[in-house]
Amino acid sequence: MIRNPEKTLGALIDKCSIAQLCYIDKDGFPVTRAMLKPRERHGLREFYFTTNTSSEKVSALRRNPKTSIYFVDRRFFRGVSLAGNAEILEDAATKERIWREGDEQYYSEGVADPDYCVIKVTVKKVRYYSNFKSTDFNIKTQQAEDSMISIEVVLGDITTLGVDAIVNAANCGLLGGGGVDGAIHHAAGKALYEECLKLVEGLPEHRGKTGQAYLTGAGRLPCKFVIHTPGPVYRDGLHGEAELLASSYANSLRRAEEKQCHSIAFPCISTGVYGYPKEEAAQIAVRTVREFRAAALQRVVFCCFSEADAAIYRRVLAKEE
Numbered sequence: 001m002i003r004n005p006e007k008t009l010g011a012l013i014d015k016c017s018i019a020q021l022c023y024i025d026k027d028g029f030p031v032t033r034a035m036l037k038p039r040e041r042h043g044l045r046e047f048y049f050t051t052n053t054s055s056e057k058v059s060a061l062r063r064n065p066k067t068s069i070y071f072v073d074r075r076f077f078r079g080v081s082l083a084g085n086a087e088i089l090e091d092a093a094t095k096e097r098i099w100r101e102g103d104e105q106y107y108s109e110g111v112a113d114p115d116y117c118v119i120k121v122t123v124k125k126v127r128y129y130s131n132f133k134s135t136d137f138n139i140k141t142q143q144a145e146d147s148m149i150s151i152e153v154v155l156g157d158i159t160t161l162g163v164d165a166i167v168n169a170a171n172c173g174l175l176g177g178g179g180v181d182g183a184i185h186h187a188a189g190k191a192l193y194e195e196c197l198k199l200v201e202g203l204p205e206h207r208g209k210t211g212q213a214y215l216t217g218a219g220r221l222p223c224k225f226v227i228h229t230p231g232p233v234y235r236d237g238l239h240g241e242a243e244l245l246a247s248s249y250a251n252s253l254r255r256a257e258e259k260q261c262h263s264i265a266f267p268c269i270s271t272g273v274y275g276y277p278k279e280e281a282a283q284i285a286v287r288t289v290r291e292f293r294a295a296a297l298q299r300v301v302f303c304c305f306s307e308a309d310a311a312i313y314r315r316v317l318a319k320e321e
């Protein structure tokens with residue numbers, strides 16, 4: 001579990017004396033090159049490298065700017081791979097800024113050498129490998145914001161997770177039920193039930209609404225809050241199910257933000273008794289989390305109760321945004 005990905009991954013990157021950069025050559029083959037370490041990095045969003053304008057990589061990146069850079073910590077077998085787009089910068093101001101004393105050994109004409117240029121990589125996605133496990137991070141494109149949300153897939157029982165908030169796939173009665181709802185109430189104990197009773201008393205018709213999300217304490221659970229969201233019952237996909245499922249995810253994230261939660265775990269809402277097709281539900285879950293503009297939240301866990309569900313999430317997460 002990484003509390004502050006920016007810091008942990010940044011430290012790994014800063015310790016590396018070289019970077020590896022990939023591009024696609026003119027025959028369509030991927031090529032990896034060792035590079036001098038980045039001269040400048042802005043969080044995990046932007047990296048600046050020096051290189052020779054005449055090199056094959058520069059013409060390849062001009063043709064196809066898609067690239068990935070890789071940093072490895074050989075001692076602990078940890079690695080960070082950052083994929084994004086490369087730009088070749090040749091303007092005097094950038095060249096001046098990135099230039100360091102001693103660079104004359106590579107570019108004999110100095111900072112104005114036409115064979116000296118800067119590669120700027122703007123990162124879109126980050127994958128961190130450590131401890132036999134990969135974690136994906138989303139880079140937020142909002143200006144002036146370096147923070148990121150990490151998305152993890154965990155196989156296990158959501159009631160055991162030590163995150164700030166767990167989400168309960170509840171029903172509109174909000175007083176417990178089967179599946180994950182039953183497991184949460186069972187593990188949390190009477191205190192949660194009593195809090196839910198109070199919550200329900202204050203709601204119109206004493207019921208929750210599909211797609212809404214309601215926050216309570218967590219009784220005996222290791223998390224701080226439980227966010228109860230009734231997901232839609234799947235009929236045929238033509239009854240607003242997708243919008244309602246997206247609302248369940250988005251409203252749960254909002255409730256967590258209101259309490260300044262840093263981490264939240266979701267079960268596969270609506271995909272049990274409520275019958276939502278699993279792959280489609282996972283796509284909606286991932287999309288909604290990726291689109292969410294978080295301020296406090298740093299970590300989202302998709303807690304899957306079966307390996308088959310976890311495999312679906314891994315596949316959906318690996319796909320291009």
Ligand code: ADP
Nearest residue numbers: 157158169179180183268270271272273274305
């Ligand atoms: P719904 O009524 O919204 O379909 P269910 O509880 O029937 O809710 O199922 C939702 C998902 O929760 C299913 O994928 C189920 O396997 C999973 N699940 C059941 N128990 C747990 C648990 N303890 N932790 C995490 N997920 C669970």
